[in-house]
Amino acid sequence: MNNNGAQSEQVEEKVEEVKEVKEEEPRAEVYQDNDYVKKLVEEEVLEEVAIEIVKEAEEIVRKREDAQMEDVIRYLLQSHLGEPMPVKLAKYRRKIIFLLGPTGVGKTTTIAKLASIFTLEKKAKVCLVACDTYRIAAVEQLKTYADILNIPLEVVRNNEEFGKVLMNHEQEDVILVDTAGRSPTDPVRKEEVMPLFEMCDSYEVYLVMSATTSYKGCLHILKNYEFLDNYKLVVTKVDETPTFGNIVNIAWQSKKSIGYVTTGQNVPDDIIELNEENLSYITDRII
Ligand SMILES: Nc1nc2c(ncn2[C@@H]2O[C@H](COP(=O)(O)OP(=O)(O)OP(=O)(O)O)[C@@H](O)[C@H]2O)c(=O)[nH]1
Ligand SMILES: [Mg+2]
Secondary structure (H helix, E strand, O other): OOHHHHHHHHHHHHHHHHHHHHHHOOOHHHHOOOHHHHHHHHOOOOHHHHHHHHHHHHHHHHHOOOOOHHHHHHHHHHHHHOOOOOOOOEOOEOEEEEEEOEOOOOHHHHHHHHHHHHHHHOOOOEEEEEOOOOOHHHHHHHHHHHHHHOOOEEEOOOHHHHHHHHHHOOOOOEEEEEOOOEOOOOOOOHHHHHHHHHOOOOEEEEEEEEOOOOHHHHHHHHHHOOOOOOOEEEEEOHHHOOOOHHHHHHHHHHOOOEEEEEOOOOOOOOEEEOOOOOOHHHHOOOO
C-alpha cells in the first residue's frame, strides 16, 4: 500500500472515532429531565439556554475535580449575562446617554435615578433633556427631580432645539436624554433617532426593558430596535417578577450587556449599577 492509501485509512479511522463520540453525546431530549435544567426552566430560563449551560457545566465538572455543578452553572449564567456595562464617566469628556424603550417600562424613573447617582455619588455635572414631548406629565416628573438635584432640565421638541441644548451645555459631564415610550405597534424609527445621535460627539444608548415582559414580548421589542448599531440594556422592575431567568434570556438573545437593573419605584435608591461582583444579584436568584 502506498503512502496515500495509509493516510486515507487513518483519516477514515478518525472519522469513525468522531462519529462514535458524536453518537455518545446525549441528545437535547435527554436533558429535559435533568434536574438542573428543570430548575433553570422553572426560573424561566429558556430551555434551549438551560440545556446549553448544563451540558457545558457537565463537561467542565467532568474535567475539573474542584468544580461543583451549581457553582459552574452560576458562573456560566454570569457569562451569558456578559460583561456589565454601566455608564463610565470620563473626565473632560461629555457623555450623552439616551434611554429608549417601550411605554411605561421606567425610562423616566431610571433617568432620575441615574441623575442622582451621577450628581450625588460621582459628583458629576448633569443635565437632563426631555425629548418626551408627548406628555406634559412626563416633563413635570423630570422637573421635580431636576429641582431636587439642582440640575438643569431642557425640553426639546425638535432636532434643532436638541442641537442648541448640546451647544449650551458643553460644561456638563453627562447629558441624560429621556425619550417618549413607544408601543410595539408604533416603534421608534431609525430616521427619528439617527439625526439626534449624529449631532453628538459621543453618545451611548440604553434600551430599557422590563423584567415583567414575556420572552415573546421581549423578542418583539429587540426586533424593533435592531436598527441600532450598538446599545446596552437597563432591565427594570425586577422587583415585580418572581423569576429572573428572563433577564438571562434577554441578554442571551440580544447579545447586549446590561448596565443597570432597577428594583422598585423609589428614586434614587432602587437601582443597581452592575459590575462583575454583583452580577450574582441576578444569578443567585436563579440557582
Ligand atoms: N416596581 C417597579 N416600578 C417601577 C420601576 N421603575 C419604574 N417603575 C414604575 O413604572 C411606572 C412607569 O415609570 P416611568 O418612569 O414613567 O416609565 P416610562 O418608561 O418613562 O414611561 P413612558 O414615558 O410613558 O414611556 C411608574 O409608576 C414607576 O414608578 C421599578 O424598577 N420597579
Ligand atoms: Mg417617560
